[in-house]
Amino acid sequence: MIAASTPSAAFDHTKYRPVTPVALTDRQWPSRTVTQAPLWASVDLRDGNQALLEPMTVEQKKLMWKLLVKIGLKEIEVGFPSASQLDFDFVRWLIEEDQVPEGVSIQVLVQAREHLIARTYESLIGARDAVVHVYNSTSTVQRERVFEMDREGIKSIAVEGAQLVKDYAARYPETRWVFQYSPESFTSTEMGYAVEVCEAVMDVWQPTPENRCILNLPATVEVGPANHFADQVEYFIKHLRRRDCAIISLHTHNDRGGAAAAAELGLLAGADRIEGTLLGNGERTGNMDLITLAMNLYSQGIDPQLDLSNPDEIIQVYTECTNLPVHPRHPWVGELVYTAFSGSHQDAIRKCLKKQQPDEPWQVAYLPIDPQDLGRDFQAVIRVNSQSGKGGMAFLLERDHGINLPRWMSLELAPHVQKASEQVSGELSSQQIRDILDASFKRESPLNLKGYRLDRDGAEQLTATLVDEHGEQISLAGEGNGAISAFMDAWQRHTGSTVSVVDYGEHALGEGSDAVAVAFVMLNLDGKRVCGMAEDGDTVSASLKAVLSAVNRGLESNARSEAERAEEAAPVSV
Structure with a gap:
């Protein structure tokens, strides 16, 4: 008999405390439904880039920028120009080479310090539209253990930073400025105090319904479940004066694996805008994945306002710029997410596809969306339940012709061999299989x-x-x-x-x-x-x-x- 193991003394759950519930007695978000896409903001070139073992080169940044614009993102955080010469130069390239299309705004991050704010505005000279994103930490642990300041001291940093952002913007009236403030570590900040600090910033900026500021609520570290974050967002919005003068933005991280869920519930709680990265790159476990949330909306019949129809191109640019792999089971776009290996799953998919009509809502078992919307072939979905057929085919090609097919090529060849085998009454020889391979995939014309x-x-x-x-x-x-x-x-x-x-x-x-x-x-x-x-x-x-x-x-x-x-x-x- 194997004895039951006992927890290691080092693995002690009692040293952790659960999150404190939000005092929200009449929460509304559980009964709401998301009906439209949020405003999207990419932080791939800043938050995503700073999390890389090898930060992007200038050429990689340019490649990523072009992809982000191509898929339809309208707000793109392009760097921390006051902290990095490479970021500064990249912002200048965007402006001086006229790389920012009409309707697209560049966003830059800066701490609430004057010399950094001055340098930031220097990088943005000549910009048509720009978002200046200023932040400071507000959580209890940051106040007490990092900055050793009280609430008033931390709030004064935010107010002084807001004033500097406003004053420097006035020096460059040719640019359409939008101001953004983040109470960093919002999820670990007392909710009433988070509202207080943000309202103090708004008092400086004096936004209006026609010229709103952005209040960005970051789950800098994901400390609780998604429903807790939704409560925090709803509390913040309910208690914010002049709600109509602010765009409420969310920036969730994936420490608990719930970044996309937290962002989606945050939209139910009343948020307007979502910050994230392609495929979830970012600090520690990553940022909220823009593709995952956008496809979540798409699968519910909501236009995500982003063009994600060619995930292969997105993955190619992502891997080339970040040197990070994409898991084959990654939601929506992983190589294997629409592939059924189970025979019963294959049978259900095959039967549903035969009955699916082009003018009716999508109703196919095991497939939440039509894979063809993302450029996926149905041959990758239904792998015929005759493994020995594919295995035997590959074995004969290798044994008799020295051809070692990659697995993906074997899967592409299998339907051609199966079709040929159905047309003859008997076994296909290795030479016939080789001929089918050549006839199916070799083309020397028209080019x-x-x-x-x-x-x-x-x-x-x-x-x-x-x-x-x-x-x-x-x-x-x-x-x-x-x-x-x-x-x-x-x-x-x-x-x-x-x-x-x-x-x-x-x-x-x-x-x-x-x-x-x-x-x-x-x-x-x-x-x-x-x-x-x-x-x-x-x-x-x-x-x-x-x-x-x-x-x-x-x-x-x-x-x-x-x-x-x-x-x-x-x-x-x-």
Whole structure:
């Protein structure tokens, strides 16, 4: 018999205290429903960036900025320019190179100290719209153990900071200023005192319903359950004078794993605005994930006012800029979140999909949304319950042809092999499977690689010559971290389309000097996933040909779709 374990003396729950309930006797948020998207504010380039082991380079910041603008964010916190020369220079680049579109506001963070505020405004000279975000800590533990000040002392820091922010803004009347204040560690601050400090700041700024300030309530550390945070937000709003003069913003962290839930309940409690990061990057366990909350709303029939239809592009930029992986089970956009391995789940999904009508609400078991909304193929959802079929197929290719398929390529090939096996009465040979692989994923038309040149001078610089189906030559040029990255850059420059690598694999066929390289690639081409493969004696050439094969398959699919639409639109002869 195994004896029951006893808790370690070091693992002592009695040294912790539960949060103090909020004195809210008539809470309204439980009976409310969110009906519209909040104002969104990204803090990827500030809060997210400062949490990285290796902060973003200037080029990575520019790449992240372009993505944030592309998906539709209107307020973006771009840094802490008074604390970092890199942040200062990045803000200047945004303004001087006119990189901020009309309708988008840059936001900067600053502590309530005059020399830092002066430096912050210096970075913003010439900005069209800007949010100046000033903060100071207000919690009991910060007051007593960090600053060793009483309530009045902490409040005076907030008031003096607010006055400095207002005074310096007056020196630059050409900019449309919005002031934002955060009582840092709001969740550990006495609620009445949090209201008192924020109202003191409002007394300085004198906002109006037409020119509101932002009061940002940060769960700097998530100290209690999501319902407790909702109570705090509702209490704050109920007791705030001139509520109509303030935008109530939330900035939740994920220490307890509830950042998205706390933000969503905070919206029920009356908040207007949400700060967060893509995929939840941030200090400790991270910030509130903008994608998770936006997709939560989307799944309830609410327009999130953000374009998240191409998560592969978001993930590619995110990983390139942060050097962080995305978990395959990440809510909504993880690689495996719409994949059913269970046979009963597969059967239920298959039956529901057959009955799902295009003009009715989505009703498919195990799938809260249509995966195609996020560019996901249904082949990734329903993996046919014949594991031995896929396993045997991969085994024969490896044993007889030396082809070691990546798992994702095996899953792409499986439906083609299954279709062929259903058309013949008998077993498919390894050569037949190899022929199906080549016929399904090798394409040398309409575009073929004639040659390339790769120069390594810092970044990889690629020039490539393609030949189309008419024999015309096309020259491409681009740069990147490697040959494929440079080719992606060259293709996007030439066509203007959006393309990114979702997955890639290669290996040698055979040994010695006569060995041939085989390459497999999965691209996201304008929001659709498409695979290709190629073989060549040169590894780089095999990689580029595999990419072109996928591109050709994408072009072929587009042409087929256009032909089908034209046929459907053609008049019917009677």
